[in-house]
Amino acid sequence: MKSLRRLSLSFNGFSGPVPESLSKMVSLEFLHLGSNKFEGSIPKGLCEEDLRNNLKELYLEDNLLTGFIPPSLGNCSQLVSLDLSLNYLKGTIPSSLGSLSNLRDLIIWFNNLSGEIPEQLMYVKTLENLILDSNELTGEIPSGLRNCTNLKWVSLSNNKLGGEIPSGIGQLSNLAILKLSNNSFSGRIPPQLGDCRSLIWLDLNTNLLSGPIPPELFKQSGKIAVNFVRRKTFVYIKNDGSKGFHGAGSLLGFSGIRKEQLKRISIRTSWNITRGKLQPPNFYHNGSMIFLDLSNNMLSGSIPKVIGSMFYLYILNLGHNSISGNIPEQFGNLKNLGILDLGSNRLEGQIPQSLTGLSLLTEIDLSNNNLSGLVPTSGKFFTFPADRFLNNSGLCRDTLTPCEEELGYSTNVQHQKLDRRKLTLSANVVCLGSTLAAVLIQGQLIFVWKLTGAREALSINLETVENSLQKLTLADLLEATNNFHCDRIVGSGGFGVVYKAQLKDGSVVAIKKLIHGSGQGDKEFAAEMETIGRIKHQNLVPLLGYCQVEEERLLVYEYMKYGSLDILHDQKKAGIKLDWAARKTIMIGAARGLAFLHHNCTPHIVHRDMKSSNVLLDENLEARIADFGTARLVNAMDTYLSVSTLSGTPGYVPPEYYQTSRCSTKGDVYSYGVVLLELLTGRKPTGSSDFGDDNLVGWVKQHAESRKFDVFDPELRKEDPSPEVELVQYLHVAFACLHYRPRKRPTMIQVMAMFKEIQAGSPKSTIVTGDGGLGAVEMVDMSIKEATELSKE
Numbered sequence: 063m064k065s066l067r068r069l070s071l072s073f074n075g076f077s078g079p080v081p082e083s084l085s086k087m088v089s090l091e092f093l094h095l096g097s098n099k100f101e102g103s104i105p106k107g108l109c110e111e112d113l114r115n116n117l118k119e120l121y122l123e124d125n126l127l128t129g130f131i132p133p134s135l136g137n138c139s140q141l142v143s144l145d146l147s148l149n150y151l152k153g154t155i156p157s158s159l160g161s162l163s164n165l166r167d168l169i170i171w172f173n174n175l176s177g178e179i180p181e182q183l184m185y186v187k188t189l190e191n192l193i194l195d196s197n198e199l200t201g202e203i204p205s206g207l208r209n210c211t212n213l214k215w216v217s218l219s220n221n222k223l224g225g226e227i228p229s230g231i232g233q234l235s236n237l238a239i240l241k242l243s244n245n246s247f248s249g250r251i252p253p254q255l256g257d258c259r260s261l262i263w264l265d266l267n268t269n270l271l272s273g274p275i276p277p278e279l280f281k282q283s284g285k286i287a288v289n290f291v292r293r294k295t296f297v298y299i300k301n302d303g304s305k306g307f308h309g310a311g312s313l314l315g316f317s318g319i320r321k322e323q324l325k326r327i328s329i330r331t332s333w334n335i336t337r338g339k340l341q342p343p344n345f346y347h348n349g350s351m352i353f354l355d356l357s358n359n360m361l362s363g364s365i366p367k368v369i370g371s372m373f374y375l376y377i378l379n380l381g382h383n384s385i386s387g388n389i390p391e392q393f394g395n396l397k398n399l400g401i402l403d404l405g406s407n408r409l410e411g412q413i414p415q416s417l418t419g420l421s422l423l424t425e426i427d428l429s430n431n432n433l434s435g436l437v438p439t440s441g442k443f444f445t446f447p448a449d450r451f452l453n454n455s456g457l458c459r460d461t462l463t464p465c466e467e468e469l470g471y472s473t474n475v476q477h478q479k480l481d482r483r484k485l486t487l488s489a490n491v492v493c494l495g496s497t498l499a500a501v502l503i504q505g506q507l508i509f510v511w512k513l514t515g516a517r518e519a520l521s522i523n524l525e526t527v528e529n530s531l532q533k534l535t536l537a538d539l540l541e542a543t544n545n546f547h548c549d550r551i552v553g554s555g556g557f558g559v560v561y562k563a564q565l566k567d568g569s570v571v572a573i574k575k576l577i578h579g580s581g582q583g584d585k586e587f588a589a590e591m592e593t594i595g596r597i598k599h600q601n602l603v604p605l606l607g608y609c610q611v612e613e614e615r616l617l618v619y620e621y622m623k624y625g626s627l628d629i630l631h632d633q634k635k636a637g638i639k640l641d642w643a644a645r646k647t648i649m650i651g652a653a654r655g656l657a658f659l660h661h662n663c664t665p666h667i668v669h670r671d672m673k674s675s676n677v678l679l680d681e682n683l684e685a686r687i688a689d690f691g692t693a694r695l696v697n698a699m700d701t702y703l704s705v706s707t708l709s710g711t712p713g714y715v716p717p718e719y720y721q722t723s724r725c726s727t728k729g730d731v732y733s734y735g736v737v738l739l740e741l742l743t744g745r746k747p748t749g750s751s752d753f754g755d756d757n758l759v760g761w762v763k764q765h766a767e768s769r770k771f772d773v774f775d776p777e778l779r780k781e782d783p784s785p786e787v788e789l790v791q792y793l794h795v796a797f798a799c800l801h802y803r804p805r806k807r808p809t810m811i812q813v814m815a816m817f818k819e820i821q822a823g824s825p826k827s828t829i830v831t832g833d834g835g836l837g838a839v840e841m842v843d844m845s846i847k848e849a850t851e852l853s854k855e
Contacts, residue, residue: 065089066087066089066090067089067090067091067092067116068090068091068092069084069087069090069092069093069094069095070092070094071094071095071098072094072095072096072097072098072121073096073097073098074097074098075098075099076095076098076099076100077098077099077100077101078100078101078102079100079101079102079103080095080100080102080104080105080122080127081105082105082107084105084108085105085106085107085108085109085110086107088115088116089116090115090116090117091116091117091118091119091140092118092119093117093119093120093121094119094121095121095122095125096121096122096123096124096125096145097123097124097125098124098125099125099126100122100125100126100127101125101126101127101128102127102128102129103127103128103129103130103132104122104127104129104131104132104135104146104151105132106132106134107134108120108132108134108135108138109134109135109136109137109138109139109141110134110137115137115138115139115140116140117138117140117141118140118141118142118143118164119141119142119143120135120138120141120143120144120145121143121145122145122146122149123145123146123147123148123149123169124147124148124149125148125149126149126150127146127149127150127151128149128150128151128152129151129152129153130151130152130153131146131151131153131154131155131156131170131175132156133156133157133158134158135156135158135159136156136157136158136159136160136161136162137158138162139161139162139163139164140164141162141164141165142164142165142166142167143165143166143167143169144159144162144165144167144168144169144170145167145169145170146169146170146173147169147170147171147172147173147193148171148172148173149172149173150173150174151170151173151174151175152173152174152175152176153175153176153177154175154176154177154178154180155170155175155177155179155180155194155199156180157180157181157182158182159180159182159183159186160180160181160182160183160184160185160186161182161185162186163185163186163187163188164188165186165188165189166188166189166190166191166212167190167191167193168183168186168189168191168192168193168194169191169193170193170194170197171193171194171195171196171197171217172195172196172197173196173197174197174198175194175197175198175199176197176198176199176200177199177200177201178199178200178201178202178204179194179199179201179203179204179218179223180204181204181206183204183206183207183210184204184206184207184208184209184210185209186210187209187210187211187212188212189210189212189213190212190213190214190215190236191213191214191215192207192210192213192215192216192217192218193215193216193217194217194218194221195217195218195219195220195221195241196219196220196221197220197221198221198222199218199221199222199223200221200222200223200224201223201224201225202223202224202225202226202228203218203223203225203227203228203231203242204228205228205230207228207230207231207234208228208230208231208233208234210234211233211234211235211236212236213234213236213237214236214237214238214239214260215237215238215239216231216234216237216239216240216241216242217239217240217241218241218242218245219241219242219243219244219245219265220243220244220245221244221245222245222246222815222819223242223245223246223247224245224246224247224248224812224815225247225248225249226247226248226249226250226252227242227247227249227251227252227255227266227271228252229252229254230254231252231254231255231258232252232253232254232255232256232257232258233254233257234258235257235258235259235260236260237258237260237261238260238261238262238263239261239262239263240255240258240261240263240264240265240266241263241265242265242266242269243265243266243267243268243269243355244267244268244269245268245269246269246270246814246815246818247266247269247270247271248269248270248271248272248661248811249271249272249273250271250272250273250274250276251266251271251273251275251276251279251356251361252276253276253277253278253279254278255276255279256276256278256279256280256281257281261351262350262351262352262353263351263352263353264279264351264353264354264355264356265353265355266355266356266359267355267356267357267358267359267379268357268358268359269358269359270359270360270811270814270815271356271359271360271361272359272360272361272362272661272662273361273362273363274361274362274363274364275356275361275363275365275366275380275385276366277366277367277368279366280350280351280366280368280369280371280372281368350371350372350373350374350375351372351374351375352374352375352376352377352398353375353376353377354369354372354375354377354378354379355377355379356379356380356383357379357380357381357382357383357403358381358382358383359382359383360383360384360658360662361380361383361384361385362383362384362385362386362662363385363386363387364385364386364387364388365380365385365387365388365389365390365404365409366390367390367392368392369390369392369393369396370390370391370392370393370394370395370396371392371395372396373395373396373397373398374398375396375398375399376398376399376400376401377399377400377401378396378399378401378402378403379401379402379403380403380404380407381403381404381405381406381407381427382405382406382407383406383407384407384408384599385404385407385408385409386407386408386409386410387409387410387411388409388410388411388412388414389404389409389411389413389414389417389428389433390414391414391416392416393414393416393417393420394414394415394416394417394419394420395416396420397419397420397421397422398422399420399422399423400422400423400424400425401423401424401425401426402417402420402423402425402426402427403425403426403427404427404428404431405427405428405429405430405431405450406429406430406431407430407431408431408432408598409428409431409432409433410431410432410433410434411433411434411435412433412434412435412436413428413433413435413436413437413438413457415438417438417441417443418438418440418441418442418443419441420441420442421441421442423441423442424442426442426443426446426450427450428450428451428454429449429450429451429452429453429454430452430453430454431453431454432454432455432456433451433454433456433457434454434455434456434457435456435457435458436457436458437451437457437458541565541566542563542564542565542566542571542573543561543563543573544563546561546575550562550563552572552625553625553626558574558575558576558615559574559575560572560573560574560575561573561574561575562621570621571606571618571619571620571621572618572619572620572621572622573616573617573618573619574616574617574618574619575615575616576615576616576617595608597658597659597663597667599654599655599658600654600684600686601651601652601654601655601658601684601685601686601687602655602658602659602686602687602688603619603620603622603678603686603687603688604619604620605617605618605619606618606619606620619688622678622679622680622686622688623679623680623681624638624678624679624680624681624683625678625679626674626675626676626677626678626679626688627648627674627675627677627678627679627685627737627740627741628674628675629679630674630740630741630744631744631746638683640683640741641778641781642778642781642785642788642789644683645741645742645778646788646792646821647683647684647685648677648679648683648684648685648741649685649737649738649741649792649817650685650814650817650821651684651685651686652677652685652687652734652737653734653810653813653814653817654814655685655686655687656669656672656687656730656731656734656810657809657810657811657813657814659687659730660727660730660809660810660811661809661810661811666727668725668726668727668729668730669687669730669733670725670729670730671689671711671714671733672687672714672730672733672734672737673711673713673714673733673736673737673747674737674740676688676689677737712747712748712757713736713746713747713748713757713758713759714732714733714736714737714747715733716728716729716732716733716804717732717802718804726804727809727810728804728805728807728809729804730810731799731807731808731809731810731813732799732800732804732807734799734810734813735759735796735797735798735799735800735807736758736759736800738792738795738796738799739758739759739762739796739800740758742773742774742775742778742789742792742793742796743758743762743773743774743775744775744776744777744778745758745775746758747759759800761773762793763797763800766793766797770790770793771786771789773793774786774789774793788820791820792820795813795816795817798813798816799813
């Protein structure tokens with residue numbers, strides 16, 4: 063048997079360990095044992111250094127193998143293909159594989175591998191297929207992979223990878239498939255990817271990518287090598303709406319794997335793919351991409367018109383981002399388009415009539431945008447259900463709100479928010495602080511309403527926004543506030559009093575009347591206006607308007623039903639119960655809001671007074687960060703911003719503020735960590751007799767060393783099933799935020815990535831209201847649909 067060159071036993075029912083004696087067969091070139099029930103570890107004797115070996119193909123996919131990948135495989139100097147997919151292997155990918163100078167296929171998807179992708183793979187110049195999906199890999203994509211110019215398929219989805227996507231990937235002229243979905247990649251999409259002239263499949267969904275979609279991405283031709291599909295079996299798993307399955311679908315290389323193993327994938331990933339949702343892709347058309355999925359990120363800007371030139375594009379998914387502007391008319395040229403998802407963005411304008419000519423279009427989602435006008439009824443649009451167009455305040459169709467209402471001929475009661483008003487009040491009024499009376503004075507009171515319905519793009523210069531104003535009568539203002547009567551007061555803080563007000567059309571707003579001498583001078587007030595007036599994000603309280611007359615300052619915000627997170631400490635009075643699922647929703651929402659301020663605004667924004675009373679809760683218990691009264695704009699090149707006076711609230715102020723009076727985004731991270739502790743413990747940050755001379759942070763750190771579970775809110779520990787494991791995980795995130803050294807604290811983007819790792823399988827949160835009513839709040843996904851971006855009007 064020592065002279066045996068090929069041994070192929072695939073697709074049988076062999077079990078037990080892989081015989082160690084196989085390592086003695088030094089003439090063996092092809093060892094195919096895939097799709098069996100082999101268990102145990104991979105024989106360590108394979109390609110031992112002291113043995114001559116000729117092994118070229120090692121296929122052990124679709125078995126029950128456990129343990130580690132033997133580093134000795136790096137001695138298989140003739141190895142061309144290594145497939146260990148669909149096993150239970152753990153540990154790291156051996157760096158010794160970087161010495162395999164003939165390796166073409168490195169396929170190890172769907173295991174439990176951890177650690178980083180070895181940098182040494184850059185030396186494998188023959189590498190064509192690098193498929194490592196569905197593991198637990200961390201770190202960044204090795205920049206040296208740009209040297210592997212023969213790469214055709216790079217698939218790293220469903221891992222825990224982060225950092226930026228290397229621009230050097232653009233040097234891979236043969237790359238046809240790039241799958242990086244469901245990771246934590248941040249930064250911008252490299253425009254250099256457009257240099258991949260063979261690229262036909264680009265899947266970047268469910269990451270933390272931001273910025274605009276680069277038009278350069280679409281200059282590639284989509285021409286692939288003829289032999290790319292030879293002897294390959296592909297399976298495309300279409301997204302059927304399963305929870306946790308983001309994006310349009312997933313492409314798998316299924317060579318050597320039994321079809322029934324799809325059930326195993328379904329159990330582990332929560333993808334409901336056992337219903338026959340299989341569809342093989344067609345690679346036989348050259349000329350453009352056929353699959354583009356950038357959904358569930360934090361992308362902004364407008365949709366590049368050049369996408370309309372991608373003639374063979376079949377799937378286009380840009381949903382759940384913060385993309386603004388119009389739907390390009392050029393999309394009518396996508397004659398092969400079958401699936402179009404632009405939902406949950408900030409798109410405006412009308413649906414182009416050119417889309418009615420897309421005869422192959424089977425699915426569309428334009429919901430949750432700011433589209434207006436009539437929904438086309440010709441072509442395939444006649445067959446699309448109404449829910450594909452819902453939540454567009456100006457869009458009308460027979461099965462939606464009647465057109466005469468949506469187009470402004472009558473009042474639409476369903477859309478009474480001030481999303482699209484830009485109003486100016488020319489009046490003579492001043493609010494006297496102590497008496498709350500309104501009287502007329504000489505001069506003008508300018509009430510500027512900011513556009514909140516149109517969801518604008520990220521990363522703009524705040525000085526470029528133009529305002530368009532309409533008029534609101536004085537009677538409207540006085541009636542809305544009942545002359546600033548004290549029974550309308552819903553809260554007060556260090557900077558002023560907040561009133562609940564209702565306008566004639568039923569719109570409910572919150573008006574904040576700043577206290578004289580509160581410390582906000584003209585510059586501070588102007589800074590707040592220039593900051594929050596241009597920010598649009600679902601986890602920030604939108605500023606609808608403001609006025610400034612002499613010493614008077616009034617801010618008008620969207621009203622938040624449940625007030626601030628302070629209700630945590632008096633839930634009975636608030637008529638609401640915050641269970642663990644609801645608190646996680648609040649934690650993640652607040653994190654997204656801060657991450658937006660820190661990373662997606664240009665210039666960056668430091669809040670400087672992050673605390674529970676500045677975390678407001680809307681009707682869905684979604685967190686909205688409020689009160690940018692002490693906000694400052696930070697130049698993108700600066701790390702810190704010096705301030706003349708110490709900002710913040712006792713218990714939340716990071717230690718370095720007392721020492722240096724230097725505010726930074728890492729200071730906000732510390733304050734956010736205190737809010738996390740409040741949600742985990744149910745305690746206020748200061749004032750408890752249990753703390754002694756310490757505060758909440760010190761008390762938790764002291765007790766967590768010996769009695770970790772004792773620090774958690776007893777109400778949370780009573781829940782069934784117990785969330786104690788998750789409580790500890792979230793506590794570790796809080797501790798990371800509360801590190802004494804600012805540089806050791808994570809960024810808010812990194813905090814979101816931590817949450818993403820521990821969030822899988824979260825249940826729905828139940829809101830228990832005072833009248834006994836129940837309302838379900840879906841656990842927020844750590845994806846792009848949660849992050850919206852800064853305005854560019």
